[in-house]
Structures are given as structure tokens and as C-alpha cells.
Amino acid sequence: MRSLLIIGLTCALAAPLAMARAIPDPNQKHAPGNEAVQTPIAQAGYSAAVNYQLQCAGCHLGDGSGSRANDVPRMKDFVGNFLKVDGGREFLVRVPGMAQSALNDEQLAVLINWLMRKDGIAGTSLPEHYQPYTGEEVAAVRHRSVLNVPNARAELISQMRAKGIAIEDGMSY
Numbered sequence: 001m002r003s004l005l006i007i008g009l010t011c012a013l014a015a016p017l018a019m020a021r022a023i024p025d026p027n028q029k030h031a032p033g034n035e036a037v038q039t040p041i042a043q044a045g046y047s048a049a050v051n052y053q054l055q056c057a058g059c060h061l062g063d064g065s066g067s068r069a070n071d072v073p074r075m076k077d078f079v080g081n082f083l084k085v086d087g088g089r090e091f092l093v094r095v096p097g098m099a100q101s102a103l104n105d106e107q108l109a110v111l112i113n114w115l116m117r118k119d120g121i122a123g124t125s126l127p128e129h130y131q132p133y134t135g136e137e138v139a140a141v142r143h144r145s146v147l148n149v150p151n152a153r154a155e156l157i158s159q160m161r162a163k164g165i166a167i168e169d170g171m172s173y
């Protein structure tokens with residue numbers, strides 16, 4: 001009984017050492033054809049559609065329909081409404097998913113302009129006279145964090161309500 005206990009204890013103590021030897025394997029090689037160091041996305045020169053897939057679609061889904069179960073609002077046919085209320089234009093840049101993405105300011109501007117298309121994710125919500133974002137505009141507001149995102153968002157949504165805009169963001173009942 002006693003020797004069993006000692007063997008058990010020795011194994012438990014030795015386990016982390018065994019793992020430390022196995023991971024990472026210093027002799028591990030890249031898979032053939034996969035040797036190049038990854039290019040950071042801000043330098044990769046992908047299209048807005050690809051950047052959206054890589055940086056946003058994991059939460060917002062490919063068509064911008066979002067996921068209520070995960071608190072991700074619908075952008076499809078809704079996101080353009082933010083441009084119709086005070087502070088909404090800035091909010092779209094400062095919202096964490098945008099501001100903290102790995103994209104540079106110019107890419108972010110191009111991505112928002114890509115979202116804001118009649119035949120794109122903004123769809124029917126796009127304001128009539130859409131003013132495209134520029135990299136300079138993004139740079140000017142991006143780094144001012146929104147300290148309380150749910151409150152800031154709720155305030156914009158109530159401005160929309162007051163204007164008679166239907167709140168079809170997938171979140172409200």
C-alpha cells in the first residue's frame with residue numbers, strides 16, 4: 001500500500017516535467033509549403049471582404065446577421081441607422097470590435113465603406129447621402145475608447161426610436 005502511494009506521488013511530480021519536454025517540441029518543423037512567416041493583416045493588402053471575414057465574421061457572421069444568443073447585434077439592414085443619430089458616426093469607429101481590430105486606419109475606413117452599401121450589409125438602412133469615411137477620420141476618433149459600450153449604444157438606440165426608426169437589431173424584443 002505504502003509503495004503504491006510513493007509510486008503514485010512520484011508519477012504526479014514527474015508529470016509536469018514530462019509535459020515540459022514534449023511541448024513545444026524543439027525539433028518540430030513547419031509543414032511543407034508553410035514555412036513563410038505570417039504577414040500581419042495590416043500589411044497583407046487583403047480586400048475589405050476578406051478583412052471582414054478574418055476580423056469580424058467570427059462574431060457578426062458572414063452576412064452581418066449577428067447572434068442574439070451571444071449578444072452580437074444584427075448589422076444586416078440596420079447598421080446604417082447609426083449614421084442618422086448624433087454620435088452614431090463616431091460610435092461605429094469606436095465600438096471595440098472596430099477600434100481594437102488588427103486593421104490599420106485606412107483599412108478600417110475602407111471596411112466601413114464596404115459595410116455601408118445598398119447591396120451590402122447596411123442594405124436598406126443606408127442613409128440617402130452617405131459620406132464615406134477616410135483613414136484620417138478613423139485615426140482621429142479610434143483611440144478614444146467608449147468606456148460604457150452598452151450605455152452608449154442604448155443612448156443611440158433611443159435616439160433612433162425617437163426618430164421613428166424600427167429597432168431591428170436582433171437584440172430588442
Ligand code: HEC
Nearest residue numbers: 055056059071072073079092095096097098101149153169
Ligand atoms: C468578439 C466578437 C466581435 C468581433 C470580432 C467584432 N465585433 Fe462588432 N460587435 C460585437 C458586439 C458584441 C457588439 C455590440 C456592442 C458591444 O458590446 O461591443 C458589436 C458592435 C458592432 C458595431 C455597432 C453596431 C451595433 O449595433 O452596436 C459595428 C459597426 C461592429 N460591431 C462592426 C464590427 C466590425 C467591422 C468588426 C471587424 C473589424 C467587428 N465588429 C468585430 C462583437 C464583435
